[in-house]
Amino acid sequence: MKVYTRKGDAGETGLFGGSRISKSSLKVDAYGSIDEAAAFIGVARAFVENKEIKDILYMIQEKFLVVAAYLASDANGINKLKEKIEISDIEILEKYIDNYSKQLLPLYKFLIPGEDIQSAVLHVARTVVRRSERRIIALNEQENLQPEILKYVNRVSDILFVLARVVEDEVAVKHISKTLMEKLTVEEKKKKLTLEEAKRIVLAGEKKAKELNLDFVLTVVNNEGNLILEEKMDNALLASVEIAKKKAYTAAALKIETSVLAELVQPGGSLYGLQSDSKYIVFGGGCLLKRDGEIVGAVGVSGGTVEEDMTVAKACVEAFQAE
Structure with missing residues (x-):
């Protein structure tokens, strides 16, 4: 299968369902933004060390394929889709958000991303998802989209914010532990005669x-x-x-x-x-x-x-x- 088909050279693209649409349309912008967000989540997944968080990010990437497929479909295509975003998908994210939020250190000020690379890329992914959400909301004003789509994308941005904080806390705790261990080691060495x-x-x-x-x-x-x-x-x-x-x-x-x-x-x-x-x-x-x-x-x-x-x-x- 060739990567190029030349069908989009005139500035149009095909939707799932058979219709064609301008690449400058809000619909294409919406599912293109989801594609971009999924890619940034992949970048975050590549940097994050926590296995459970990696799995959560991969799950979101898979669901974003479903979101993108829905947004890239016309009415005929939507009826043919085998998988859609369900309430249960949103509840899974909310459960993770609630569980992780209980573990977080208190937040006393606005976060400025960049304390470490893991949390920084999660924050970048979060902002891209937020932008995607804005595109989808604008499209919803034209097409009346499935409500679960909007809710799911909104929860994804929420969980990315929480996960960024979780990772940052983990890094902070590791740094503190390492510093304390180094100090204790120095103190122990002082007590020993070589x-x-x-x-x-x-x-x-x-x-x-x-x-x-x-x-x-x-x-x-x-x-x-x-x-x-x-x-x-x-x-x-x-x-x-x-x-x-x-x-x-x-x-x-x-x-x-x-x-x-x-x-x-x-x-x-x-x-x-x-x-x-x-x-x-x-x-x-x-x-x-x-x-x-x-x-x-x-x-x-x-x-x-x-x-x-x-x-x-x-x-x-x-x-x-x-x-």
Whole structure:
């Protein structure tokens, strides 16, 4: 079947039913506008991501074929049409409109299309449908069209407005959710001590150790006391490995500097008896690592006197805080 027939070259076109009419007539303008509206709805369907909305748009496109067929028919053709717009078709749209309207965020001002591409193309489709409706109303003043045709086209413009708002709300909610998740992720990262940070902490401790001409064991744990990094300098005592680890664990688990515990475990102290628990160390060398006031881990140092251990641990903390 050829695309061109040459029958319309003189400015006329054939209606379903056999009669011919000028292409400039209001009737041709009316069903041509419906064809244009259906095409724009197709554009919207191509952009929209919501599966149910896609299906609704496709359903409308199918019904617009019925509308266009009716408008493109003469009286003889209308009697031959197998399908027409029914009240039930209008009720289906109204049901969707009512259900979606309940989900919408409050509207406090006139909408300006363009917040996102999905809602923008739905608004374009809506305005084209409105223009089609005006053409059909004008034609109705001449031909007395089937009432359901006018009602259906009017509801289509209504549902496109609602769907545009639904999509815009969905995009807004996704954006807000994404922003919140990104913020939460950043906040969570702030609470975590990374391996790279642990390495810098240890390097700072080793530098201070070299100034003291001593070898130490340096241990870094997270805020739950789990090991992140352990470094034993060449001549550090083997026993210092376990002590450094326990100092770091003690500080992280009890959320307190181990040097403070020395007083608290004395007879009459609030933590008296803790010194008997082999899991903990109750003398200096275990220090907390804080970021923005939040404990993110701890460092434990062993290898010298209590004062020397605390000096190296302090250098580790200062290096972390200087980041």
